[in-house]
Amino acid sequence: DIQMTxxxxxxxxxxxxxxxxECLASEDIYSNxxxxxxxxxxxxxxxxxxxxxxxxxxxxxxxxxxxxxxxxLKINSLQSEDVSIYFCQQNYDSPYTFGAGTKLELK
Amino acid sequence: QVQLKESGPGLVxxxxxxxxxxxxxxxxxxxxxxxxxxxxPGKGLEWMGRxxxxxxxxxxxxxxxxxxISRDTSKSQVFxxxxxxxxxxxxxxxxxxxxxxGTFYFDYWGQxxxxxxxx
Numbered sequence: 001d002i003q004m005t006x007x008x009x010x011x012x013x014x015x016x017x018x019x020x021x022e023c024l025a026s027e028d029i030y031s032n033x034x035x036x037x038x039x040x041x042x043x044x045x046x047x048x049x050x051x052x053x054x055x056x057x058x059x060x061x062x063x064x065x066x067x068x069x070x071x072x073l074k075i076n077s078l079q080s081e082d083v084s085i086y087f088c089q090q091n092y093d094s095p096y097t098f099g100a101g102t103k104l105e106l107k
Numbered sequence: 108q109v110q111l112k113e114s115g116p117g118l119v120x121x122x123x124x125x126x127x128x129x130x131x132x133x134x135x136x137x138x139x140x141x142x143x144x145x146x147x148p149g150k151g152l153e154w155m156g157r158x159x160x161x162x163x164x165x166x167x168x169x170x171x172x173x174x175x176i177s178r179d180t181s182k183s184q185v186f187x188x189x190x191x192x193x194x195x196x197x198x199x200x201x202x203x204x205x206x207x208x209g210t211f212y213f214d215y216w217g218q219x220x221x222x223x224x225x226x
Binding site for chain 2: 032034036043044045046049055087089091094095096097098099100101
């Protein structure tokens with residue numbers, strides 16, 4: 001199975017700040033990577049697919065990058081509504097595995 | 108608009124079989140694949156399996172011996188059955204939609220149904 005390692009596990013940032021979350025795959029996943037946002041008590045929502053494609057309706061302050069085994073999600077100008085848990089997921093090979101999540105809080 | 112909604116029992120006894128239904132609207136099961144994903148309380152996400160738009164199924168190898176996914180296209184429903192439940196199967200179970208042909212990421216999610224395995 002492909003292991004997805006997210007870092008950091010938790011993150012505290014101030015409004016307006018830029019934050020970056022990393023995701024490391026145990027093997028090359030050829031940009032087959034998605035990012036999801038899960039707000040407390042809600043279902044996950046797709047933010048980014050194929051490493052850098054923004055899903056419809058997602059604010060442009062969210063962006064994804066990376067290739068090979070290393071990927072990142074960047075949030076510019078942090079807003080209060082961005083407080084969530086963020087998960088990465090590889091959709092390259094079965095089983096389609098997720099990272100353990102990064103909890104983003106406001107400082 | 109696209110919607111998925113899970114339904115099923117909230118409590119299942121150990122060793123029993125879980126049966127869940129995902130009712131979809133806003134799209135056809137003959138055009139899009141539907142997956143099941145679960146999340147133990149306070150933990151991460153696990154992909155369980157898929158009902159493909161053509162009726163084919165595909166399972167996580169870790170669950171394959173216990174899991175069955177089927178559908179009724181006339182009712183826009185996808186079904187999950189998993190046997191030999193244990194406490195570690197306690198989780199929120201989500202049905203999700205694959206936005207394209209075999210992309211295996213998920214653009215719409217249901218609200219989820221909490222299933223507790225306990226006697």
